[in-house]
Amino acid sequence: MKEINLPSAFEKSGMSIPQSVQQYLESQNINYGIEHHPHMVPIAPIENGSKPDHACVARLVLLKDELGKVQAIFPKDCMLDIAAVNELLGRELRAINNNDVSAFGKNSQLEQTPAIPLLNTFPLIADNQLFSSEEIYLESGIENTYIKLNQEQFRKTLGNADLAKFSVPIKPILQQLLSTDDEQDLSNAVKNFTTLRIKSRLDETLEIPPLPDSADRIIKLRVNANADIEDLARVVEMDPSLAAQVVSWASSPFYSAPGEIRSIEDAIVRVLGFDLVINLALGLALGKTISLPKDGPQGITPYWDQAVLSAVTMAKLSTLLPPKTRPAAGLAYLSGLLNNFGYLILAHIFPPHFSLICRYMEANSHISSHIIDRHVLGVSREQMGSWLVNMWNLPTEVVNALRWQHTPNFKGEHSQYANLLCVTNQLLSPHLSHYTPQDSQSKEIYEQLQLDPQEAQDALTVILEKSEALKAMSGELSK
Template sequence: MHFPSNLKKLLDTKQINYSLTMYTNDNFEDNAFRDHHLRNSNAARSVLLEDGQGKVLALVPANCILDLNRLCQLLGRELKAVSPAEIETMASSKGLDVIPAIPNINGLETVIDDQLVNSENPVLLDSGKSPHLLEIDHNALESLMSDKAKQMDIAVPVDSIEDENTDDLRDITEAVTSFTNHRIKQRLEDTLEMPPLPETAQRIIKLRVDPNADIADLSNIVEIDPSLAAQVVSWASSPYYSAPGKIRSIHDAIVRVLGFDMVLNLALGIALSRTLSIPKNGPYGSQPYWRSAVYMAATMEGLVTAIERQHRPGFGLAYLSGLLHNFGYLIIADVFPSYYDRLCDSWDANQHLEQTIIERQQIGVSRNQMCAWLMEVWNLPEEILVALRQQNNPDYDGEHAIYANLLYISQQLLRRKGLSCGPKEPIPKHLLERVYLSDDILEDTIDNIMESAMELENIANELAG
C-alpha cells in the first residue's frame, strides 16, 4: 500500500524531514485492528471535534484518553465528536482511511497534547493510510505546529487508571461519594436508588432453581405480564426461527420453537431490562441498546451451539449473559444522569478505547462493576455475574470463565461488522482454544448472524417500542 501522494506533497512543501515506519510491537497485520496497532506503537491519533464555531483537530497519544471535559474548559467551547460517517467521507475524499494526526492539516484548528510535544523520543503520527506511520523529530513537529496549533494538557494515560479488578463495592461507594459536591447523596443505599428486583423476575429466578418446574409453571408466570408475554410470542414468531404455523401462546413458544430454558432466560432478561429507564432517542437510546442486546444474544447462541456438547456451557445462561451484557449502561444512565451527556460525548471522542475505561476515568467506576454488584444483590446466578464483570478481559481464566470469554469473542465479532461500539482487537489464539472454538467457526457464526440481520433488527425494534 503506497503512502498518499497528497500527504507527501504537503510534507515536502513544508520541508519536513520524515520517515515511514510500519506498525510495530505486535504480530497482527490486519488493518482492521488499527487502534490496536496505534496503541502498541505509541503513536499519535487524531480526534475530530466540532461545535457551532467550527471544527477542531485534537492530537493525543493512542494509549491515552482524550479528556473532552478539560479540552472544552480550556477552549471555552462545547465540542463533540464528529460522526464516523462524516469523518469517513472527509478522509476518503483525500484517499485516506481516517483524518491524519498531522497538525493544521487542511487548515483545521489543532490542539496537541503535551505528552507528544514533550516526549524525548521521535514522534509517530497516524498517517491516515494503513499501515504507514510518520516518524518525525521534535523540530519537525514544531514546524508543523507553527503558531496555529495549541499545546495543552488534554490526555490521560490509560495506564494511570486503576485496573477494574478491584473491590467493586468500594469503588462504587467512592465514585458515589466523589459526587457529593454535585448534590449526589453520600450513602450508597440512598444514592443508587435502585428499584427492587421486579416481581416477575423474582418468580422466574425461583423457578430456575426448582427441580420440579415445568412448562405450565413458566407459562403462568410470563402470561401474568401481558407486555412480556407479547414480546416472547413475538420473538418466537420471528422469521429468525422459521417456526411453522402461528404462535398463539407462551406454551406454543416454549414447546414448538424456543424451548423451556430459552424462554425462561429470555423472559428474565426482558423483565430486568425494563427495570431501569433508558433515553428514548440518540446513539445510546433504547433502540441501539436493544439492537446490541439482540445481536449479542444471537451471537452467543451461535457460538454455544458450535461448541462440542461435552465442552458446551449452559445455553440459557450464555444467552442471558448476551442479552444483559450492556445492562450496566442502563445503570450509568440512571445513577449519573447529570453526567450522562458528557459521558456520551467522551465515549464518542475516544472510540479507540473501551467505554468502561472512560467511565472509570470520569466517575471512578465502570458499568461492568456496577452491573455485577447489582446482579449479586438481585441474587442472579454466579455465571451471569462473572460474565458481565469480566466480559472485556480476554485473559480471565477463573471459575465460569467460558461465559465471559464468549462475551468477549461475540463483542469482537460484532465490532468487525460495525454492530458494536469499541475498538476492534484480535481474538487471541489461546482464548479460542480455551473455549473450544476455531477461526472458521467464528466466521461461520458471524456470517449466519449477518444473513439474519433483517429479522434481528425487527426483533430489536419491537423490544425498543
C-alpha cells in the same frame, strides 16, 4: 533524517498515503517514511498485561462548538480528556459528528482522520506527551498505514500549535479496572458525584429500580426443580407485554419455525425450548426495567441491536465448546442479552455524568467504553450491571460474565461464561456502532475455551446473514 529502529513486526512496502496528506508534507518540506503495521498500539493486549510496541502513535480528533472547530493531536495510547480541553480553552467543544468526518474523508480520499493538521485554518493543540519518544508515527488516513517522523520533522508539522497536557494514559486505568471490590468502587463513585453522602449503604444511596414482578416470578421459578412448561407459560402470560414479546421472538424468521406460533407453550415446545424461554423472558423483563437514555454518543443508542446480536451469538458459540465445559445455552443467551445492561444502569444513576461519558466516547472512538467510565466515574458500567443483577439474585454465571467480559485472562468461577462473552464482544465489535472499538483478537482465550477461531467466525457469518430478522426482533423491543 535519523534512521529509526522499527519494531520487528513492521512490514516495509511500497504503499502510498492519501494525496492530500502527501501534498501537505511536501509543501512543508517534511522528510518522512511510510510504514504498515496492523497493531501499532494494541490497546486491548495492554489490558491483558502485554507490552505494546515501542512506538509513539499520534491521533488527531476534530472538535467543534458554536465558536468554531479545533484540531487536537495526542498519543493514541491515551484518552483525550475533553473536560480538560474545554477548561484549557474556555470552550464547550465536542467531537464533530460522523457525517462531517465522512464528508471530509471522502473529499480527501481518506479512510480515517489523519494525524496531520490538513485544516490549517483551524487552531491546533498538541499534547506535550507526544515529545517523549525519539520517533513518532502519525495515522496517515489509511488504516494500519503510518507516517514515520523523527521529533524535528514532527514539530514542523505542528506549526504554531499550542502545547499542553490534555490526554490521560490508558494503562493505569486498565490496571484499576482489575479491582475486585466493586461495591467500594460504586460507593466511591456515589460519594464523588452525588449529594447523598450522608447515606451509609450503597443500596440506600443509589436510586435502584425495583425488580419487576414478572422478573421476580421468573427468578423464583428458576430455582424450582419441579417447574415445567405449564408453570413457565403461566408465569410469562401473567405479563401480557412480555408474553407478546416471547411469542414474537419465537415467530421471527431467524428461527424459521413452521406454522404460526399461537401461544407461549407453542414457543417453548416447538421453537425455543424451556431453558431458552425462561432466560429470554428474564432478560426481556429486566431490560424493560429502565428506559433507554435519550442521550448517546452523537445520538446513537443501539442498546437492543447489540443485546439481540450478542445473545444469539453467545448461544451459538456455546454449542461449539467441549461438552464438559460448555455453558448452559439459556444462561449463555441471558449473559449476551444483558451484556450491556450496565449502560442502562449508568444512565439511570448518573444522568449528568452519563452525558459527559458520551462526549468522551465521541472524542475517543479508539477506546473501549469501560475505560472511559472508569476515568470519569471511578467505576465501569460492567461493575454496575453485575452488581445490580447480583443484588437481584441472578445466577453467578451471569453476574461473572457481565463483570469480567473485558478481561480475557479471567479464570475465576464460571470463567467460561465471561470468556465466551469476551470472544462474542471481539467478534461483534466490527459489526456494531462506530463507538464500539474493535478489540484485538486473543489466541489465548480461544485456547482456554477450546474454541476453534475459524468455527467461531463461520458461526458468526451464518448469524449475520440473518441480520434483517435480528433487526426486526430488536426493533420490537425498542418500541
